[in-house]
């Protein structure tokens with residue numbers, strides 16, 4: 121491993137998938153948390169989604185980071201200790217590192233191998249950068265692995281992953297980021313915007329069926345890991361924009377009346393009954409800033425693309 125990367129293992133507890141899936145399938149509106157999409161195949165399918173012509177968020181956010189990196193650096197401040205939550209392949213931060221010139225970069229991710237590999241590669245491309253990689257579940261509170269040593273604190277949370285939280289959970293999550301960066305700390309966060317429902321619908325119903333495959337892969341994973349007997353041919357992907365809630369909802373709909381067994385229990389489905397697998401909230405700029413205010417942040421600056429598809433906000437805590 122590259123000596124310029126320090127690695128910290130907070131040993132995040134594995135999610136209790138069995139208990140959470142049984143609980144979710146026992147509700148009137150059956151549901152399974154979206155975090156279970158990301159097994160090895162699911163993560164590969166998500167990467168494929170980000171390159172689909174219909175899925176605008178990833179390429180639009182990267183465009184915004186490239187176009188406005190220098191202004192972002194002015195607002196965030198150079199020489200900070202920068203924590204990235206859910207850093208994955210650390211691809212997006214690469215667009216900003218030259219402009220932001222952080223003193224220390226702390227990628228945080230739950231996937232240990234992926235984190236070590238990405239952090240090592242990044243440290244090799246930016247030899248002057250101190251990298252402290254933390255294997256942790258960023259959705260539960262954790263402390264910084266390094267002392268700020270006088271550096272300002274900033275967090276980076278791209279990808280509109282905040283949209284996969286219900287608003288109350290999103291607020292709590294933002295509060296926890298506030299605690300992490302402290303008074304005066306900054307948060308740079310990517311947020312997908314409300315737009316015409318055709319564009320939204322297409323982004324979650326791509327012509328190649330990759331999103332459908334990603335959604336159905338959840339049942340494949342449950343069959344493998346929880347002794348399930350879902351017949352994938354009897355379920356179909358359904359994604360639609362729920363305008364009242366301002367969110368895309370993804371569901372898996374049973375085409376027939378049937379009983380499915382998971383972890384030794386039976387779950388009855390009516391024909392047309394669904395499992396709600398993901399919500400992806402879409403915000404207006406003002407709506408997101410109001411949510412951030414409730415969590416103790418004030419809006420410092422917001423950047424969008426020319427079509428106003430996506431936004432990147434810089435927020436200041438306290």
Ligand code: AVI
Nearest residue numbers: 169279280281283284331400
């Ligand atoms: C990870 N997250 C921000 C994606 C989204 O758009 O809500 C997950 C996704 N689901 C279907 N396509 C992409």
